[in-house]
Amino acid sequence: MELQQVQNNLVIPEEQIITKSPNPFIEANTHEVSLSHLQNDCTIPVFSKDNECTLAHHEFIDAVDSCARTVFSGQRILKPELRVSHVIKGRIPEAIGKPVKELTEQDKTIYYERMMFKIEVPSISETINGNDLSLVIGGVRAYNQENLYSKKNYEKFKVFVGFKNMVCTNLCVSSDGMVEELRATSIEELKSKVLELLGTYEMQNHLNALKQLSEHYLTEKQFARFLGKCRMYNYLPKPEKREIPTLMLNDGQINSIAKGYYEDENFSRQQDGSINLWNVFNLLTEANKSSYIDSFLGRSLNAHELIQKLSFSMQNDSPFWYLN
Template sequence: MKKMESIAIQNDTDNQIISEEEIMTGQSKSPFIEANTKEVSLDYLKKDCIIPTFKDLECTLAHHEFIQTTEECVKSIFEGQQITKPVIRASHKVLGRIPSAIDKPVKALLENEKTQYFERMMFKIDVPSINEIINGNSLNLSIIAVRAYNQENLYSNKNYEKFKIGIGFLNFVCTNMCLSSDGVVEELRASSVKELKSKITGVLSSYEIQNHLNNLKLLSRYYLTEKQFAKFLGRCRMYYYLSKVERKQVPSLLLNDGQINAVTKGYYEDENFSRNSDGTISLWCLYNLLTGSVKSSYIDTFLSRNVNAYELVNELGISMKNNIPNWFLDN
């Protein structure tokens, strides 16, 4: 099995499992995704949530199986590194009741007569001993994964199930995820735990850490003027009114109006990534304003919007470096 190359190793422990709190001391503990999610524990998913089935009554791969399988893969690939316990957030709780309580009023239901599961679940596992400093921000390697039952056809017989997984870096200044298309698979299909484990291992093994970091570092070298930033915001507003033909000719944009509003506000008010005194803003700061706004996404759209933020800003950097026209900046 291919082992991931380590960089900036702070500790060389034997698969030391550490808690989120231990690496967040003195840092903001804001969640890596917000929206309507709540934090849940692995035990809660295992003991207090039912497992949805397909039409043929075959079980889906449960949330806790996905989490535990990913954790095993992370321990194997990053053997000897510090690894945190999974931080899990879930949303869209689906409630039900057992058959014997079918005629009971809601107020009369006992706890053991209720059933529940979460339609959408997301978790991350950090590897804090693999880290880098970019523009004064501490970034730790992080694995993030998504399961969304709303993207499964539970009314059919059991087939391949869909999962999403990404590997990139967590910016601990703001708990923003830094992901690229090279480190994210938005439709990983598997029908068993064994197959899921094999495919997760493949994703983690093929990720090129240094290449991603080098691209992130380049963002701090380029700046938008206040007018260019205003043009960027204006074009973001215009994007969704382009014809289908016109959209295909420009870089894609997945952020909504509310998220663009958050970027605008951050330009003036963000504690870490706001404009400079002369109105300029680095692409690194713009990128973090974009990834910060993505935290308001629903779980099932988080990864795609996060990757889109990277691709959008990376395209700006390439156009500025090579003096190539870019629709979001040009007249």
């Protein structure tokens, strides 16, 4: 009998399950599957008013992979690594009325509401604060952000290009390396907009900004004040919030940052209690791994923007609410 593995009450053929990475780029409730599983074993949602197909997850991945190989031709480009969550289950018409316990695998249909992938380009790399980084391109698709009960219209995608910290697989994403809501109605339009993003990404500026983080240190008291203000942020009156840089991490993630300050093997405090901004940034991005797929990239970008504003404040000795 063919071996199978059960995840989230879903039986997936063993050859379609990827061995779990010891440190995946996103955790939450995701699991890793193969591209062929998306292509061959999953149904494709449709817009119910006109029965038009959505752009399938595997088509999205193929489009971005093609663009990456066009822009970075001559570089070593790895196969896409993808993670999925929120399985949507169904059954074929012939299985209508069958009790659940009598359903065979041939009776069942599935697709994943949320999917994230990354494509690594290890031949483009840099070292920051002793950590090796490599270029990554990727994207997010979340069907829960589409109105599938309407007619086919522009579909939403999230696409990014940035760097992966090889020590911890944390993703470093900047504002010019991400489109949080890319809209397209066809594969051709999608490719055109992905190529535009990759062509305008200022890689060296991004790396320079990341390198500067290791030059600035928070004392133990400053870090404690920063964390305390992060905890306070979500409870501020709305008029006050509007005047303060946004924080998208939740309380549980802030607790994880506090724990990492003491215990993280790569990014914890120094002996005198101080910690540089590169390590703080990586504590933020490490905590973000517990986010769901649909909020992951937004929080990644928010962490980058927040730490850059903190860095600017320290360089220019200017007021910053999170340290005041």
